[in-house]
Amino acid sequence: MRKLIFTLIILLVMSSCGTKPTTAIKVTMTDFLFDPVKFIVSAGDEIAFNATNTSTIGHDFVIMKLGKSAGPIFGGEDAANVYWQTEIAPGASIETSFIAPTEPGEYEVVCSIPGHLQAGMKGQLFVVADE
Numbered sequence: 001m002r003k004l005i006f007t008l009i010i011l012l013v014m015s016s017c018g019t020k021p022t023t024a025i026k027v028t029m030t031d032f033l034f035d036p037v038k039f040i041v042s043a044g045d046e047i048a049f050n051a052t053n054t055s056t057i058g059h060d061f062v063i064m065k066l067g068k069s070a071g072p073i074f075g076g077e078d079a080a081n082v083y084w085q086t087e088i089a090p091g092a093s094i095e096t097s098f099i100a101p102t103e104p105g106e107y108e109v110v111c112s113i114p115g116h117l118q119a120g121m122k123g124q125l126f127v128v129a130d131e
């Protein structure tokens with residue numbers, strides 16, 4: 001019984017802090033932000049990806065490989081370090097999916113369109129171990 005109560009408390013704390021892994025990412029893109037900027041998924045899960053670009057210019061959502069950062073500017077040398085990416089045309093919405101990385105850790109998310117990362121268009125994907 002005590003163990004059950006403890007488990008319930010942990011689950012409550014996790015959900016109230018927004019630290020629960022999701023299998024669906026929903027993101028809005030503006031000039032020059034992702035909203036939200038933090039995403040939590042479980043390793044190896046299929047993640048439904050739904051993005052809306054409310055801007056008049058194109059944006060993309062780029063997940064860098066574990067331990068790789070695009071640095072202050074996304075350049076040609078960063079292309080090899082991309083885990084997954086998708087583009088969203090101005091004013092468009094897309095629905096697609098990707099498989100979360102199998103290695104837990106913090107993954108950098110950026111927009112690779114020239115100038116956008118410098119303008120602050122970045123986020124974080126947290127991959128937690130699947131239970």
Ligand SMILES: [Cu+2]
Pocket residue numbers: 032058059060111112113116121
């Ligand atoms: Cu952008």
